[in-house]
Amino acid sequence: GAGVSQTPSNKVTEKGKYVELRCDPISGHTALYWYRQSLGQGPEFLIYFQGTGAADDSGLPNDRFFAVRPEGSVSTLKIQRTERGDSAVYLCASSSQDRGRETQYFGPGTRLLVL
Amino acid sequence: AQSVTQPDIHITVSEGASLELRCNYSYGATPYLFWYVQSPGQGLQLLLKYFSGDTLVQGIKGFEAEFKRSQSSFNLRKPSVHWSDAAEYFCAVGAYSGNTPLVFGKGTRLSVIA
Numbered sequence: 001g002a003g004v005s006q007t008p009s010n011k012v013t014e015k016g017k018y019v020e021l022r023c024d025p026i027s028g029h030t031a032l033y034w035y036r037q038s039l040g041q042g043p044e045f046l047i048y049f050q051g052t053g054a055a056d057d058s059g060l061p062n063d064r065f066f067a068v069r070p071e072g073s074v075s076t077l078k079i080q081r082t083e084r085g086d087s088a089v090y091l092c093a094s095s096s097q098d099r100g101r102e103t104q105y106f107g108p109g110t111r112l113l114v115l
Numbered sequence: 116a117q118s119v120t121q122p123d124i125h126i127t128v129s130e131g132a133s134l135e136l137r138c139n140y141s142y143g144a145t146p147y148l149f150w151y152v153q154s155p156g157q158g159l160q161l162l163l164k165y166f167s168g169d170t171l172v173q174g175i176k177g178f179e180a181e182f183k184r185s186q187s188s189f190n191l192r193k194p195s196v197h198w199s200d201a202a203e204y205f206c207a208v209g210a211y212s213g214n215t216p217l218v219f220g221k222g223t224r225l226s227v228i229a
Contacts, residue, residue: 095214
């Protein structure tokens with residue numbers, strides 16, 4: 001079946017602009033995660049949704065970042081007043097559970113470049 | 116605090132040679148452990164996972180990993196590397212129950228030479 005999809009695959013913007021990154025999870029997956037991967041690093045957690053609500057947003061770096069998942073499926077990560085340091089690959093994952101054990105499946109990511 | 120250490124930033128092996136990628140973790144509870152692979156410009160693909168039971172787990176593409184609780188390690192192995200295995204490999208740890216964010220290591224880049 002279809003995996004996690006993310007759009008756009010690449011985004012170039014200018015410092016100070018607003019961007020939206022979209023994630024379409026695997027059908028039926030209720031949990032959805034956003035991670036950020038800087039060059040040469042492993043992914044770092046940003047925010048996690050269970051259904052429509054943000055269950056844990058402790059990884060968001062500051063209040064310029066926020067995310068929504070209004071209908072419990074597609075999620076959008078929104079970044080206001082972008083800074084050059086926001087340049088990274090933004091990864092989305094959705095997860096399935098088997099007897100309480102969770103496995104996360106990742107999308108291809110959105111590569112964000114802030115000039 | 117949870118953490119994952121992958122001590123090797125870059126490893127080069129010859130095609131057909133065996134491979135071992137190291138992973139050590141620090142986790143306050145019983146961990147779930149994962150290995151993901153990332154090809155250039157791609158997302159993360161799950162190679163294998165350990166939840167409980169047999170400490171030697173088999174994954175896709177001929178990979179296996181062994182969980183050693185006493186050493187807090189979860190090393191990835193492959194008996195014979197193919198050129199297509201060249202990629203970045205990430206070890207990750209998660210909580211034993213419920214939905215929790217994964218904590219990733221910084222990755223090991225594998226190069227394969229003829």
